[in-house]
Amino acid sequence: MTKPIIITDPDTDRYHTFGYISWWQQETVRQATVLVVGAGALGNEVLKNLALMGIGQILIADFDTIEDSNLSRSVLFRATDRGKRKVDVAAERVKELNPDVRVKPWHGNINYEMGLGVFRHVDAIIGCLDNREARLSLNRFSWAVNRPWVDGAIQELMGIVRVFWPGQGACYECTLTDLDYQIINLRYSCPLLARQNILQGKVPTTPTSASIVAGFQTQEALKLIHGMEVQPGKAILINGLTNDIYTTEYPVKAGCMSHATLDPIVELPEATAESTTVAELLAIARDKLGAEAILEFDSELVLSMTCPECGTETAVFRRMARLYESDAQCPHCHNQMDMNLTHRITGHEPFLHYTLAQLDIPPLAIIRARNHQQSLYLELTGDCHTFLTFT
Ligand SMILES: [Zn+2]
Ligand SMILES: [Zn+2]
Structure with a gap:
């Protein structure tokens, strides 16, 4: 991919430095619509990155409100935001970071409340989630409408980044073990889903692992937007204790329940x-x-x-x-x-x-x-x- 290098005025163009990157298309970035699911630790970092890069439209989905314990890992939140909806505050701060960016905050639960068609009408989907249920939902939705999504997960100083693309390599559900299903089913055992109870068992995370993993996630989304090569069905594993970073490829699971695409x-x-x-x-x-x-x-x-x-x-x-x-x-x-x-x-x-x-x-x-x-x-x-x- 080559393009004429246009050097803009660094005094007046906030995207000046990207002009030196041979493949970077600022206009493509400006026209892109990205869905960010989850506005917690990962979501904050992803949103910050998307805003700095000048992503044109960002749809932010989350059902949570801000509490003080979020402040140690959430660059967009302040102590005065306690009790406010995460999506509203995140949307406001993203616009402060970059007024070029247009945002839509959506307060709700993607598991049951977002129309499936929304996933068809965005250029990239980034999952910034902290539980298996929501990842499984997002995975099935992306398969249903044949869209790739970028997953990120963090725990202490460790992280995983994965791109899942329907029909290309393993999907999120292909990676689930019997234990994962047991944990998911535990929460669905009540006939009326007690949504209040979803993920009370919290995983400890740090702002450093959040920014590292979110950095990779945003880069993968940037590649998707540019139509560049990604590696679906592979994981980037980051171990911050040993400083090992490696990739691994998941096997495709025969009979995986997620492999269903709506057609036509x-x-x-x-x-x-x-x-x-x-x-x-x-x-x-x-x-x-x-x-x-x-x-x-x-x-x-x-x-x-x-x-x-x-x-x-x-x-x-x-x-x-x-x-x-x-x-x-x-x-x-x-x-x-x-x-x-x-x-x-x-x-x-x-x-x-x-x-x-x-x-x-x-x-x-x-x-x-x-x-x-x-x-x-x-x-x-x-x-x-x-x-x-x-x-
Ligand atoms: Zn699968
Ligand atoms: Zn009665």
């Missing part, structure tokens, strides 16, 4: 979660697949709950994964209520006039439509204009 994905530029009704989406499905087509969700939707003791019935319309155990308690007699679930729309539902948002479907969701022979995947692409806006 049909973009619906007019459809949005807020404005499109269930009936309208079903009509689109039937237009493409015939009158027997149905819609299928990837998780259970709780329509209502009924108390077996006192008969109290309440409408819910929330995905089960987003409910807490306390949500299933009868408000009158405090018994556990029975859930009326569905995950498919056949055209006979009394709520066909509801919008998709009223059925707890997030913006840019991808919903499966199928008949007896084939499936296709309908993306609420119309949400791009509102969801993927950066300021």
Whole structure:
């Protein structure tokens, strides 16, 4: 890769020094959209790097708030930020570092709350996560929409950096051991997922390992943005105690559950979660697949709950994964209520006039439509204009 070297004025161009790097394309960097999942120790360092390099659009996803214990590893946070959402503070500080960068903070849990289509519409995904559940989700999402992602993990003075690319080498799930699955299943053993309990067992980390690993992660994302070669399915292992850095290649696991890509994905530029009704989406499905087509969700939707003791019935319309155990308690007699679930729309539902948002479907969701022979995947692409806006 060669390009004419354009030497700008160091007095007025903050990216002056990058102009000397033969392959660096500042315009490509400026036009890139990067999703950073997690705004903790790694996320702070990654965001700092992305801002300094002049990445044009950054989507920051996290569901956490700032506490004092974050301050020892989070360059973007201050003591006065205690209690604020990590994404909001990080977005503000990124813009302070570089006003050229446009940011969108998104406060939520990517495991259940972000539309799958979001992952299709970014140039690079960087996972700055501290638990297996979220990594597994991110891995399955990236496979589903055929996008690479960069994982980072730290513990004390050690770190791992990995690029996973669907169809090229091992994926994150290929690397999981039986023990990893046991740890994940422990947390899912309750029928109503107790999200409060996810990762209470914290791993000790340092600002040095965070900056080292985040540095590698950002570089891998930079290579992805430039279309340069990366090494999917390989890990960079960094041992800060012995100063050993080496790479290792994971074997692809036969029958790995993550290896599923949605195909074909049909973009619906007019459809949005807020404005499109269930009936309208079903009509689109039937237009493409015939009158027997149905819609299928990837998780259970709780329509209502009924108390077996006192008969109290309440409408819910929330995905089960987003409910807490306390949500299933009868408000009158405090018994556990029975859930009326569905995950498919056949055209006979009394709520066909509801919008998709009223059925707890997030913006840019991808919903499966199928008949007896084939499936296709309908993306609420119309949400791009509102969801993927950066300021
Ligand atoms: Zn795999
Ligand atoms: Zn009751």
